Amino acid sequence: MEKNTTYTEVINSFHSTFQDKVIIPEGLEKVWFLKAVGKYSFEIDSINFDEELNEFDSKLKRYTIDTLGLMMKKFYQERELSKVNKRISIVSKDLSIDGSNGSKPATLNELEKVSEELDEMIYKQTPSAYD
Template sequence: MRKTTYEEVINSFHTTFQDKVEIPESLEREWFMKAVGKYSFEIASIEYDEELGEFDTKLDRYVIDTLGWMMKVFYQERELSKVNKRISIVSKDLSIDGSGSSKSAAKSELEHAQFELERLLYKQTATSYTE
């Protein structure tokens, strides 16, 4: 039986946005590992072999997409932080705000990603009525 690979999760992550900036592979890998840890802690244990670059089983599509959305939230948190750190220049004749609408757009995108992730996680959480 074929096992789920790192690339499958990365491809799912890449489908959640369109960006002109290349994301460093080391940063994507860190977000991936954080997503695997978070999923294992909050929902169900999943085992990933870093040497082979694959999980110990074939994950269903919903789990792969959940990991991708977890990575998207990490990405959006970083984008919002970057926008918040832009410098604003204000004088009596001129006002330049580097964040302006970018800040509200980044915050809105983060909130959407968090909402989508919460929706995915909720559907995978066992209820107290589950045997």
């Protein structure tokens, strides 16, 4: 008998999207996870997660696990872009000080890349109107 997919399996998929180890508060990861489950259930197919057992009610396909992980990555990237946007930026005729050290374009590009990949994954899993 196959074991049900666990919260940890999705978190591991999410963490595999980073080259360097990033420390993220566990509570924030859980919020992103639950948002991903809700988004997946609404946009693609219903999945059920038991918060007490920290597992789904079935064995999820690998592609579903990776989709949830990428949804979490998108939430992470949106937060990173927000953080970069809040850094001080002063521009005048004679002086330009940018507290983001040019990281805004890189962060925005990463968010756009993740969004495109996620949109493609969602599209591939969305039932067609002919089904």
